[in-house]
Amino acid sequence: MRLPSTLLCLAALISAPALAEPDYAPRPAVELTNAEWTRDAVLYQLNTRQFTAEGTFVAAQSHLPRLADMGVDIIWLMPIHPIGELNRKGSLGSPYAVRDYRAVNPEFGTEAEFRAFVDEAHRLGMKVILDWVANHSAFDNPLIQSHPEWYTRSPEGALMSPVGTDWSDVADLDFSQPGLRRYMTESLVYWVREFGIDGYRADVAGYVPLDFWETARAELERVKPVFLLAEWEQRDLHARAFDATYAWKWKEAIQKLVSDGSGAGAIRSYYAEQFESWSHAAMRMTYTDNHDQNSWDNVASEIYGPAYEAAIALSFVGSGMPLIYNGQEADLDRKLAFFEKDPIAWRDGRHDRLFRQLIEIKSANPALHNGRFGAPMIEVPSNATDDVFAFTRGQAGERVFAAFNLSPRPHSVTFEHARHHGTYTDALSGASASFAGGETLDLPAWGFRIFIETM
Numbered sequence: 001m002r003l004p005s006t007l008l009c010l011a012a013l014i015s016a017p018a019l020a021e022p023d024y025a026p027r028p029a030v031e032l033t034n035a036e037w038t039r040d041a042v043l044y045q046l047n048t049r050q051f052t053a054e055g056t057f058v059a060a061q062s063h064l065p066r067l068a069d070m071g072v073d074i075i076w077l078m079p080i081h082p083i084g085e086l087n088r089k090g091s092l093g094s095p096y097a098v099r100d101y102r103a104v105n106p107e108f109g110t111e112a113e114f115r116a117f118v119d120e121a122h123r124l125g126m127k128v129i130l131d132w133v134a135n136h137s138a139f140d141n142p143l144i145q146s147h148p149e150w151y152t153r154s155p156e157g158a159l160m161s162p163v164g165t166d167w168s169d170v171a172d173l174d175f176s177q178p179g180l181r182r183y184m185t186e187s188l189v190y191w192v193r194e195f196g197i198d199g200y201r202a203d204v205a206g207y208v209p210l211d212f213w214e215t216a217r218a219e220l221e222r223v224k225p226v227f228l229l230a231e232w233e234q235r236d237l238h239a240r241a242f243d244a245t246y247a248w249k250w251k252e253a254i255q256k257l258v259s260d261g262s263g264a265g266a267i268r269s270y271y272a273e274q275f276e277s278w279s280h281a282a283m284r285m286t287y288t289d290n291h292d293q294n295s296w297d298n299v300a301s302e303i304y305g306p307a308y309e310a311a312i313a314l315s316f317v318g319s320g321m322p323l324i325y326n327g328q329e330a331d332l333d334r335k336l337a338f339f340e341k342d343p344i345a346w347r348d349g350r351h352d353r354l355f356r357q358l359i360e361i362k363s364a365n366p367a368l369h370n371g372r373f374g375a376p377m378i379e380v381p382s383n384a385t386d387d388v389f390a391f392t393r394g395q396a397g398e399r400v401f402a403a404f405n406l407s408p409r410p411h412s413v414t415f416e417h418a419r420h421h422g423t424y425t426d427a428l429s430g431a432s433a434s435f436a437g438g439e440t441l442d443l444p445a446w447g448f449r450i451f452i453e454t455m
Contacts, residue, residue, distance in 0.1 A: 029279035030238045030372070032217065035198075035225035037127060038243055038283070039373040040363045041073035042316075043229075043323040045290055048077060048108045049092070050336045051326055053343045057109040057117040064117075068124040070329065070352075071359030074227065075121055076201050078291060079131045080104055080114065084138020087169045090339020095131070096203060097138040097169045101187040115195055127198035129227060130191060134184055135207040136162055136170035143183075144171065150180040162207060175209050185216045192223045205230035205237065205245075213241035229285060235278055243371070244283035244321050249273070251287060254314075257406050258307045264389040264406040267314070271377060274319065281372035286320035288312055289328055291336070306446040309354060310404055313448055316358040317393075317402050319377055321370045329355050361427050365452060367394025380420045384411040388443065392420050399453040400427075401435070405443035413441045424451035 044067060052059035067075065079095035082105045088097070092107070104111050118128050137143060139159065143150060152172040154160045159171045173180060191197050199220075205213065213228075217240060220226045230242040237245055253266035274284065288311050315322045325332075331349035336342050362368045367375040380390040380401070387407035393400045401420045405411055415435070424433045427450040441449065 028281070029235065030281035031240050032238075032243070033225075034243050034281075034283070034371060034373075035227055037073070038227050038321075038370060040366075040369045041127075041227075041321065042071060042359050042362065043074050043076055043285065043321060044072040044326065045076045045323060046078065046326050047291060047336065048080065049095070049341065050343050055107065055341065055343065057113040061117045061120050064120050064124055064126070068126055070356055071363065072126060072324070074127045074129060074198070076129050076229070076323075077131060079133055079203075080108055081133075082106070084140045084169065086138065086140040088339075089169045090337075092339055092341065094169055094339060096133050096136075096167075098133050099138040099141050101137075101184070102190055111195075118196055122196065127227065129199040129201055129229065130197055131203060132188065132200040133203045134173070134212075135204050136167065136172050138169065139171050141171075147177075147179060147183075150174055150177050150183075162204075175212055181212055181215070184212070185219050188216050189219055189223060192220055192226060198224075199227035199229070199243075201229040201231065202242070203231055205242070206232035206234060210236060210241060213237070214239075217241045235282065238279060238282040244285050247284035247286050247320055250284065250315075250320065254288070254307070254311045258311075261408050263387040264404070265386070267406060268379070268389055271318065275376065280376060283321045283371035284319070285323050286315040286318065287323035287325065288315060289325035289332075290323060291325070291338075306408070307406070309351070310406065310446045310448045312351070312354060313358060313450065314402075314404055316362050317368055317400060317450055318391075319374065319393075322358075322362070324355060357428055361400075361450065361452070365394070365398070365400050367398055367400050378419055381416040382413045383416075384413050387411060388413055390415060390420070394453075396422065397453060397455055401451040401453070402448065403441060403443060404448040405446060408445045410442070410444045410447075413443055414438065415441075422453045424453050426450070427452050 046060065048057065048060055049055045051063070079098060081101060082099040082103050083093040083095060084097040084099045085093070104114050121128050144159065150173060151159055152174045161167045161170055162172045175181060188200065202213065217228060228242045229244045230237045231246055233246055233248050249270050253270040257263060257266045288308070327344040329349050329352040330344065330346050331351060332344060375394040377391040377393055380392060382388050382390055387409055388403060388405050388411055390403035399422060401424060403413065418437065421435050421437065424435070426433055433451055443449070
């Protein structure tokens with residue numbers, strides 16, 4: 001006897017296994033655990049070649065007490081490895097053309113001298129991370145002879161630079177090769193295990209598959225807690241691989257509003273995207289200068305000068321992990337040569353005091369700490385919102401209230417709502433301030449104020 005189709009469907013439903021109830025609970029976008037010492041960390045990028053006249057680890061080590069006194073927490077050393085000679089750019093070559101991933105560039109010193117640098121940084125309470133170039137190597141790296149299959153090839157079978165770049169001094173590595181992945185991971189672990197370094201800045205991290213970085217992070221954590229910074233801007237990197245990523249869009253927003261005088265809109269859009277699209281636990285590196293975008297001070301004297309201090313201050317009190325590029329505290333006024341010797345001229349800079357004040361402010365106020373450790377930014381609207389970006393961070397009693405006039409136009413600002421009401425101290429001047437509604441705050445062009453709530 002043939003059953004009607006409706007009965008067949010009913011029988012199938014009865015006999016089918018019950019579907020599991022969907023799990024609607026939110027899952028954390030950032031699964032890794034950040035080391036406790038990253039809580040309020042400030043980064044300092046150090047170019048060993050240009051940092052001193054000698055260009056050595058020994059000479060750089062003599063600056064460590066000054067950096068520790070300044071409040072620096074993590075020193076990022078640009079690549080320390082031997083540099084390739086084949087297809088070299090300039091007379092000294094690029095430190096990003098690595099000839100040996102497990103050796104020290106003799107230009108900088110010996111392994112013992114590098115170890116002493118790391119040990120002294122640790123003694124002074126600072127961490128050290130290395131710049132790691134996983135995507136490509138020098139053309140005379142011995143791996144090309146011992147493992148030719150680890151390199152990307154052109155259709156004609158020749159070694160090639162990364163596609164779409166002018167990096168003619170480096171050969172692209174092929175991360176579809178398990179052997180390369182193992183070698184590169186073991187090399188990363190080597191410097192953590194043998195020299196005690198505390199993590200890495202990953203050069204062009206997005207040019208290397210994410211699953212490689214996730215595996216490498218897990219292996220590094222088997223040795224000690226580490227900090228990883230990706231030179232890339234992608235949310236997924238934070239899930240299981242990187243603590244921090246570059247905030248390129250932050251710097252671009254600042255440069256835009258300075259160059260066209262359009263007001264605070266560009267930076268407001270950046271922070272809105274950060275709030276809506278990125279995990280609060282994702283640390284974003286905010287900066288005004290670094291080794292391949294270090295023309296800020298040079299341009300500042302002609303175009304950006306009036307906004308320079310405001311940009312620096314916002315990189316510290318807005319959400320993000322701030323970076324100081326070596327020489328900024330000495331008012332570095334030029335772009336450092338990349339392939340030749342071009343040492344920084346150290347002097348008492350007018351911005352040294354500002355950096356010290358901002359580091360102290362960031363460290364002393366939990367609301368300003370990095371990523372998951374800090375508080376979100378809550379905008380405080382005003383009568384000059386087009387030009388002025390004001391916000392609080394933290395709960396009542398521990399709030400930081402900041403107002404930035406990101407325009408070439410002066411403003412007498414009155415604020416709306418009661419989000420910022422309270423009694424404060426001006427963090428830079430020490431003067432008392434109180435906000436209960438109706439007050440006017442005078443902000444000159446590119447002016448800013450930072451207030452710390454007092455009980």
